[in-house]
Amino acid sequence: MLYEISSTTLVEWSRWQFAMTAIYHYMFVPLTLGLSFLLAVMETMWVRTGKEEWLHATKFWMKLFAINFAIGIATGLILEFQFGSNWSNYSWFVGDIFGAPLAIEGLFAFFLEATFFAVMFLGWNKVSKKFHLFSTWMVFLGANISALWILVANAWMQNPVGTEFNPLTARNEMDNFWEVLFSPTAMNKFFHTVTSAYTLSACFVVGVSAWFILKKRNLEFARKSILLGSVFGILSILATIFTGDTSAQDVTHTQPMKLAAMEGLNEGGNGVGLTVIGFLAEDPSLPSTRMKTTRYGIAIPKLLSFMSYRDPDAYVPGIQNILDGYTSYEGITYPSIEQRMANGNKAIEALTSYKQAIQEQNQEKADSSLQILKENYGDIGYGYLESPYDAIPPVPLVFYSFRIMVGLGMLFVALFILSWWYAKKRKFEKFRFIPYLAIACIPLAYIASQCGWIVAEVGRQPWIVQNLMPVNVAITRIASGWVVTTFWMFAILFTVLLIAEIGIMVAQIKKGPKMG
Amino acid sequence: MLRRAWMLYYDGLRNMPRWARILCIIIVCKLLIMFLVLKLCFMPNYLNTHYTTDEEKSNHVLNELITKP
Numbered sequence: 001m002l003y004e005i006s007s008t009t010l011v012e013w014s015r016w017q018f019a020m021t022a023i024y025h026y027m028f029v030p031l032t033l034g035l036s037f038l039l040a041v042m043e044t045m046w047v048r049t050g051k052e053e054w055l056h057a058t059k060f061w062m063k064l065f066a067i068n069f070a071i072g073i074a075t076g077l078i079l080e081f082q083f084g085s086n087w088s089n090y091s092w093f094v095g096d097i098f099g100a101p102l103a104i105e106g107l108f109a110f111f112l113e114a115t116f117f118a119v120m121f122l123g124w125n126k127v128s129k130k131f132h133l134f135s136t137w138m139v140f141l142g143a144n145i146s147a148l149w150i151l152v153a154n155a156w157m158q159n160p161v162g163t164e165f166n167p168l169t170a171r172n173e174m175d176n177f178w179e180v181l182f183s184p185t186a187m188n189k190f191f192h193t194v195t196s197a198y199t200l201s202a203c204f205v206v207g208v209s210a211w212f213i214l215k216k217r218n219l220e221f222a223r224k225s226i227l228l229g230s231v232f233g234i235l236s237i238l239a240t241i242f243t244g245d246t247s248a249q250d251v252t253h254t255q256p257m258k259l260a261a262m263e264g265l266n267e268g269g270n271g272v273g274l275t276v277i278g279f280l281a282e283d284p285s286l287p288s289t290r291m292k293t294t295r296y297g298i299a300i301p302k303l304l305s306f307m308s309y310r311d312p313d314a315y316v317p318g319i320q321n322i323l324d325g326y327t328s329y330e331g332i333t334y335p336s337i338e339q340r341m342a343n344g345n346k347a348i349e350a351l352t353s354y355k356q357a358i359q360e361q362n363q364e365k366a367d368s369s370l371q372i373l374k375e376n377y378g379d380i381g382y383g384y385l386e387s388p389y390d391a392i393p394p395v396p397l398v399f400y401s402f403r404i405m406v407g408l409g410m411l412f413v414a415l416f417i418l419s420w421w422y423a424k425k426r427k428f429e430k431f432r433f434i435p436y437l438a439i440a441c442i443p444l445a446y447i448a449s450q451c452g453w454i455v456a457e458v459g460r461q462p463w464i465v466q467n468l469m470p471v472n473v474a475i476t477r478i479a480s481g482w483v484v485t486t487f488w489m490f491a492i493l494f495t496v497l498l499i500a501e502i503g504i505m506v507a508q509i510k511k512g513p514k515m516g
Numbered sequence: 517m518l519r520r521a522w523m524l525y526y527d528g529l530r531n532m533p534r535w536a537r538i539l540c541i542i543i544v545c546k547l548l549i550m551f552l553v554l555k556l557c558f559m560p561n562y563l564n565t566h567y568t569t570d571e572e573k574s575n576h577v578l579n580e581l582i583t584k585p
Contacts, residue, residue, distance in 0.1 A: 084561035122528025
């Protein structure tokens with residue numbers, strides 16, 4: 001009992017620590033991804049037209065970019081430290097699947113971002129205009145390619161493809177790099193994440209510019225920035241919506257439980273509607289407290305079926321259907337979770353027996369154990385679950401986060417259209433609610449971004465690697481007090497960094513661009 | 517070429533505005549805290565500190581995989 005309590009505490013604290021670090025880290029990342037593009041466009045406009053106003057705009061936004069970049073740099077390394085200290089089983093188990101993309105990311109981050117960032121930031125009047133512009137575009141490219149590798153690694157955790165488990169080393173080994181890189185999950189994740197980061201950056205540019213409008217300062221600079229930011233924002237949010245739709249289709253196939261949790265859908269069926277808004281409540285008639293009932297729900301009929309399979313009458317399973325086993329729209333039969341737990345137990349027993357056979361040098365036993373392991377490996381993670389209901393993620397957190405993300409996305413569509421229209425007509429300042437809305441959308445864009453990650457990562461629970469490894473198997477068995485201590489150390493470090501970033505950034509925004 | 521690259525960094529860093537200098541100090545402090553304090557004292561790589569060979573690490577993880585938590 002004592003072991004159970006400390007083990008649960010350890011898992012929970014390890015998860016909280018990783019979540020907190022990832023949330024803080026991702027506060028710095030999206031602005032780097034999107035603002036670098038806007039900088040490159042502004043500088044291109046300066047090089048092409050020779051208009052000084054574009055140069056001043058570039059230098060102003062570059063200053064804010066540099067603050068964000070400098071404070072955020074290397075914060076992701078703390079996540080890598082945690083892999084080695086708190087998640088050692090996971091880190092060994094995933095082997096080169098994680099190592100290879102992260103090593104490539106390190107090289108790109110170092111050579112492209114860091115090198116060209118120095119030229120971009122320090123090289124004014126020291127290198128030619130064209131080389132400076134080239135460096136700015138390289139910073140954009142480097143940041144986005146870095147993101148690709150990180151997201152490929154993350155996508156593999158959601159949909160482990162292109163690998164084979166080696167029972168001798170206890171590692172997954174990559175047997176098809178291209179399958180890992182170009183899996184639909186990886187592509188959807190990359191494009192959805194970067195386009196949402198561009199949306200956040202557009203909100204930032206429009207919001208900061210709106211502040212200048214309210215203060216009646218640098219009006220022409222602010223108007224130009226709003227026009228550029230809102231056009232970029234409209235394109236980015238449309239791309240985010242499109243890639244969100246394709247991501248949901250991918251989740252339908254690879255993580256149906258996550259989709260059911262996003263919808264709070266207990267019983268699926270044909271022609272299932274999409275819940276626009278609703279409240280989740282406890283329901284004693286449901287078999288598990290992990291399942292909730294939607295109250296006061298407003299749904300668009302058949303939309304979930306349509307979004308999942310492009311057929312308004314398609315069958316979409318709910319949580320209970322997944323627990324009981326079901327036949328998908330494509331005709332694939334999925335066994336019940338209980339059956340998958342039995343398969344998982346067979347895989348774990350086969351792994352045990354394989355290990356013994358190797359030690360005893362019994363080749364026949366090793367071969368038969370390996371055969372059983374291979375047949376059941378796809379369900380090995382289920383063997384660690386104590387109850388089928390353990391396969392259900394925290395539904396309310398996923399359900400509400402999804403709705404906040406989508407709702408805010410719709411708000412950003414309205415913001416960008418209004419901003420573009422009124423900035424173009426030179427009436428932005430006359431409707432004072434628009435600048436205020438634009439400023440409010442800066443923190444809201446960060447909230448939407450974080451909610452997206454909560455849907456992706458909490459919706460995957462209990463898995464750290466989908467179907468193969470639950471979080472409680474992935475952790476290092478160290479004292480939970482140690483994890484608690486480091487949790488607070490990281491919390492303090494990141495909070496100080498965030499306060500520093502906001503403080504320096506606000507001071508530089510107040511100074512404004514140097515004009516003329 | 518090398519001299520120009522050196523001068524870019526040298527001049528650039530020497531002539532940085534105050535806010536950029538503050539940023540540099542923050543970066544250096546952050547990296548020192550991360551690598552010298554957090555990584556060395558609080559976040560060592562568990563497998564590397566407890567096992568020396570890959571075989572030992574594999575055995576440890578295999579035991580973890582076949583022993584249910």
